[in-house]
Amino acid sequence: MPALARSRRKTQIFFASTLYGAATLAAALDADCFGPADRRLLLISNNATTPETTPSVDTMPGFKRLRGRFDRVLSWNETISPFHPGGWSPRQDDVPLWERHLRLLWGLGDDEVELAVESIQVNPSLALTQLFPGAPVDVYADGLMSYGPTRNKLDPLVGTRIRRLLHLDLVPGLRPLLLTEFGVEPEVVPTDVFTAVLAELAEDQAGGEALPEPTAPALLLGQYLSALDILTPEEEEQLHVTMLRGAAELGHRTIVFKPHPTAPARWSRVLEKEAGELGVRLTVLDTPVLAEVLYQRMRPALVVGCFSTALLTASAFYGLPVARAGTDLLLERLSPYQNSNRVPVTVVDALLPEITDAAAVTGWSSPSREEVADRLTGLVAAVGYAMQSQIYPGLRAEAERFLATRLDTRTWRYFKRRRLTSLALPGAIPSQLAFLPRNAAVRRVARRARAVQRRLVKKKAVFG
Numbered sequence: 001m002p003a004l005a006r007s008r009r010k011t012q013i014f015f016a017s018t019l020y021g022a023a024t025l026a027a028a029l030d031a032d033c034f035g036p037a038d039r040r041l042l043l044i045s046n047n048a049t050t051p052e053t054t055p056s057v058d059t060m061p062g063f064k065r066l067r068g069r070f071d072r073v074l075s076w077n078e079t080i081s082p083f084h085p086g087g088w089s090p091r092q093d094d095v096p097l098w099e100r101h102l103r104l105l106w107g108l109g110d111d112e113v114e115l116a117v118e119s120i121q122v123n124p125s126l127a128l129t130q131l132f133p134g135a136p137v138d139v140y141a142d143g144l145m146s147y148g149p150t151r152n153k154l155d156p157l158v159g160t161r162i163r164r165l166l167h168l169d170l171v172p173g174l175r176p177l178l179l180t181e182f183g184v185e186p187e188v189v190p191t192d193v194f195t196a197v198l199a200e201l202a203e204d205q206a207g208g209e210a211l212p213e214p215t216a217p218a219l220l221l222g223q224y225l226s227a228l229d230i231l232t233p234e235e236e237e238q239l240h241v242t243m244l245r246g247a248a249e250l251g252h253r254t255i256v257f258k259p260h261p262t263a264p265a266r267w268s269r270v271l272e273k274e275a276g277e278l279g280v281r282l283t284v285l286d287t288p289v290l291a292e293v294l295y296q297r298m299r300p301a302l303v304v305g306c307f308s309t310a311l312l313t314a315s316a317f318y319g320l321p322v323a324r325a326g327t328d329l330l331l332e333r334l335s336p337y338q339n340s341n342r343v344p345v346t347v348v349d350a351l352l353p354e355i356t357d358a359a360a361v362t363g364w365s366s367p368s369r370e371e372v373a374d375r376l377t378g379l380v381a382a383v384g385y386a387m388q389s390q391i392y393p394g395l396r397a398e399a400e401r402f403l404a405t406r407l408d409t410r411t412w413r414y415f416k417r418r419r420l421t422s423l424a425l426p427g428a429i430p431s432q433l434a435f436l437p438r439n440a441a442v443r444r445v446a447r448r449a450r451a452v453q454r455r456l457v458k459k460k461a462v463f464g
Contacts, residue, residue, distance in 0.1 A: 011111040012037040013132075014070065015125055017045045017085075019060045019290060020309075021118050021142040023201065026066045027194040028140065028166050033187065034116070040069070041106065045076035045085045045124050049227075054261070060288055062201035074106060076124055085124040090131055098131050116140060120162065120179070121152045129158050139179060140166040140189075143309040146176040147380055148343030149388040154182070168194060170312040171347060173372030177384045181391050195292075195317055202296040217283070217298065218252035220244065221291060221305035224260035230333055230341070231326075237270050239326045243304045244271055246325065246355030248278045250362070252302060256283045258291060295320060304355050306330065307341070307348040315352070315366050322364075323355040324348050328413065337419045338387045346383050346414050350376060378402035379414065386419050403427050 012034060016022040022042070028034060048054035057063060058073055067073065079102070080088050090098050103109060113135040117125035120139045129137055139162055146167045159182040167176055169188045176186045220243045225231045231239065240257070247255055257271055268284040275282035285294075291310035294300065295318045303314040306326045314320040327349035334342050351367065353360035367375065382402040385395035403426040407415070412427075421428035 008110060008112045009038040010036075010114065011039045011041060011108055012114045012116065013041045013043055013128075015043045015045065015076070015115070015117040015128055016057060017047045017118065017124075018142065019057055019063060019201075020292075021140070022057055022063065022066050023197050023290070024140055024142045024166075024168065024189060024194065025116065026069050027197045028116075028189050029069050030197065031190050031193045033166060033189060034114075034138070037114070038111075039071045041072050041074055042067075042070040043074045043076055043128070047085050047124070051077055051084070055288055062204040062290070062293065065200040065204055066197070076128075079105065080124075087123065089123050089127040095131060095133060099133075102131060114138070116166075118142060119145075120158070121150055121154065126158065129161070133157065135161070137162045138164055138166060139184070141176065141178060142168070144170060144307070144312065144344035144347055145340055146178045146186075147171065147174055147347060148340060149177050149384040149392055150179055150181060151338070151340040151388075153391055168313075170309065170316055171351070171372055171376065172316060173367075173369030174347070174376050174380065177343075177380065177392070191317055198290070198292045199296060201290060202293045215254050215298065216301045217254040217256045218247040218250075218302040218304065219291070219294060219298070219300040220247065220255060220257045221303065221308045221310055222257065222259040222263055223306050223308055224263040225306065225330070227260075228341075230330060235329070239306065239329075240271055241274050243325045243355060244274055244280075244282070245278065246323065246358075246361075247302060247304055248280050250302065250358055252280070254281045254283075256285060256294070256298070256300070258285045258289075258294065261288045292317070302361070307345045309344070311348060311352060319366070321361070322352055323361045324352040325355045327354075331413050337416055342387060343380060343383060346379065347376065349413070350379060378406060379411065383414055386415060386423060386425070389423055400426055 014025050016025060022044070025042075029040075044057045046054060046056045056075075056077075076085055103111075113132050115129060115132060115135045116138045117128060118140055119125050120129065120137070129135070137158070146165065159179070162179055162182055162184050165176055165179050165184050165186045166189055167186055169191055220240065222240060224236070226233045226236045244255060244257075255275065257268065259268060272282055272284070291303075291308070292313055295303075295314055300320060303311060303320050303322045304325060305311045306324065307330065311322050311324065315322045327345050330341070330345045331349060334345065351372070353364040355361060378398060379402060381395050382399040385392055385399035389396070403415075403420070407427045415427065417428060420426070
């Protein structure tokens with residue numbers, strides 16, 4: 001009898017563009033969230049605007065602690081050079097050619113491939129999933145965006161291959177909305193396993209040498225929002241100054257500022273000048289290190305930021321006092337309304353105290369799961385529907401219910417009247433006229449008026 005054919009080898013490819021994402025994958029592996037495989041490859045991508053001048057994930061302090069969980073580390077930038085990871089995707093007709101090329105380049109042969117990627121809606125993750133059209137996909141979320149809607153409508157050939165969404169329990173009691181249009185179920189990466197991985201990073205001596213001694217300072221988190229054209233550079237400088245002043249007014253005399261790795265150095269000088277005038281000791285970190293590493297090494301007395309995911313890890317994972325700054329301005333500035341940062345800003349604004357409100361900061365405590373469900377579930381559903389009504393039509397009833405019963409001076413900040421009007425949602429027009437969008441006669445008159453207007457415009461274009 002002929003020998004039985006050997007089963008295909010299985011290779012799992014894990015994609016990461018940040019150290020935080022690589023740590024999330026490491027925690028998921030430690031928690032046995034992935035099945036057995038013959039090989040596990042880590043594919044890293046440097047998505048910075050200028051990758052040549054920005055440290056890659058595998059060069060950052062602490063990465064060597066994660067390296068042993070993978071059989072091999074690959075570079076997406078080298079694979080598609082000279083193209084930029086954020087701007088390249090394969091032409092449909094070239095996909096078979098590219099898949100054969102990658103299988104040869106990475107030594108995959110005819111392996112059965114499984115993918116674990118981040119940010120599936122955009123490149124480079126989307127490009128990678130397109131290049132292996134037969135591979136099942138797991139998506140992992142490394143931030144607050146998992147609680148918001150999918151930012152773009154996904155091709156069903158990609159969406160239907162997604163098996164689950166792995167995410168951190170950053171807001172206990174709130175269920176992620178991401179990818180639910182495909183029936184994708186969320187799965188929590190255990191918090192204790194994730195913090196154990198972060199503890200490994202904190203022990204890395206290469207990253208610890210440049211950190212300040214543990215002094216329980218106030219820690220300020222920079223995000224470089226002007227690079228996203230959300231704020232002007234001057235406004236972002238003022239945002240950092242607001243954080244500094246707020247911390248000082250709360251009595252903190254030792255303050256550490258962790259700037260975004262690509263932020264300009266002049267921002268630090270503005271803060272140093274302000275710190276001198278306030279009489280506080282300011283340390284600016286030059287070492288690229290995760291905020292969570294600082295939590296373990298310094299145990300800050302207060303963490304202040306705008307809408308960074310690190311604010312929620314500080315609160316939910318480490319029990320640290322937290323405060324926000326600038327979210328009211330961002331809620332006003334985010335454009336278009338569908339901006340994918342809207343739900344993260346909404347969550348932080350709704351949950352955390354404002355740094356300028358000393359009483360709220362000192363009296364704040366982490367809400368229970370029940371409190372989170374009551375305060376955020378309906379709000380996030382309404383914001384998510386207003387952002388992506390065509391992708392999530394099933395959320396309309398919940399959005400209507402929230403807007404009809406919970407829209408007040410506090411919650412109006414999360415919505416735009418023009419957006420509610422375009423979707424005929426409660427709050428779009430004064431309550432005494434609320435019957436109009438659902439009145440069939442009024443809708444018929446409106447349709448006739450629009451038809452007449454179109455005919456007039458057409459005649460004017462023809463006859464001048």
